[in-house]
Amino acid sequence: MLISFLKHLAKSKIRPEIDPPIQSIEAVRQDTGLYLHIPFCKHICSFCPYHKFLYDENMIRAYSAAVFQEFSLYPVRNYSSLYIGGGTPTVHPGMLSEWVRFFRPYIQNEIGVELHPLDATEEITRRLEKEGVQYISLGIQSMQEEALSLFGRNHSARDNHSALKRVMDASFQLVDVDLVFDCVSFASEVVLKDFEAVAAYAPHQISIYPMMRFSFSPYRTRNQPGREFETFLKIDALASQTGYERDTLWTYRRTGVVGRYSSVTRPFFRGIGISASSFNGNGFYVNTFDFDRYISNTKNGRLPVSKHYRLSDRENALFYLFWALYRNELDLSLWLAYFPKTCRQNSMFFRYLRLLGYLEPVKTGVWGLTRRGRKTFHRLEEWLTYTMIDPIWSDKES
DSSP, rough: HHHHHHHEEEEEEEOOOEEEOOOOOOOOOOOOOEEEEEESSSSOOOOOOOOOOOOHHHHHHHHHHHHHHHTSSOOOOOSSSSSESSGGGGGGGGHHHHHHHHGGBBBBBEEEEEEEEGGGGGGHHHHHTTOOEEEEEEEOOSOOOHHHHTTTTOOHHHHHHHHHHHHSSSSSSEEEEEEEEETTTTTEEEEEEHHHHHTOOSEEEEEEOOOOTTTTSSSSSSOOOHHHHHHHHHHHHHHHHEEEEEEEETEEEETTTTOOOOOOOOOOEEETTOEEEEEOSOOEEEOOOOOOHHHHHTTOOOOOOEEEEEOOHHHHHHEEEHHHHTTTTEEEHHHHOOOGGGGHHHHHHHHHHHHHTTTEEETTOOOOOOOHHHHHHHHHHHHHHIIIIIIHHOOTTO
């Protein structure tokens, strides 16, 4: 019933404005995070849906200058965090240092960087530590050669073991390890073996995602959300045996660890770079996917926004609610305060979710998902990915 309601709401009302004449995107919330997208890779993986190009020295230099220019188009302010993703942010270590140094004065808390296993060298990990990067997300995806082959990765399970050891021997404040599993191609035992192998290194966080089959990917079969959810229940049991606990919808945190690697699954965020998105509580914005257009817009002092979703007060509140529940930390009083115009509707919807058995208290004033709620939100997350995100990412010309 809940999913049917949200599907109807999204299909009937949420339509983007194309090429909006936006002068600025106000970031009014104190807890706004900053995300920087680096769309360059030396190898293109078939499973990865994020916007990217094959590495080119001239392109990345032009892009770096454009990133600084885009940032200058926004009013000066501080951000709660900086996460640099891609693509492969470590594809050019020297420029990565430049990006971190440029943005660091505006960042109040952590700086996080995605790290490719083949880039987890002693030289690069030392560079990241020296530049003050506290959080690392190591994208190993799997410890099984067959799975790595399916995902189109260019590294081996042995490389993953070496990378894990190296980052855990470093002094990063938080290490996240990314895993991907595919119930269509492999039994659940594959990802369980992956989790156990990774947990042996005791990273602070393990993120596990079902492989999505975007319309522009080479995979034509559909996800099996029922089997995926059952797999997560098995991971829950294994996690408790290995010193981990479910943190968010698709992540696990080592018991006693404080902190979370979280790039855009945040209350509010500003995206910088090609294809980056922003949410400020008053709408959702998406930057252009076209490289030349991104360079031209920023060079001429224009924001590179290509799509603007003018969300109503209620839709903004629901957008915030979805990601708060994904994080398993809905602060009810904060949510109601952020969206006062729909406070009564929000309160009623909250009570409705409780009646459905989707919510349970996590701590005083903070609510998370029950097992029943996680099952529904797992399906909802995949529906949102295919219905809203896929069309955005498929439109490469805008």
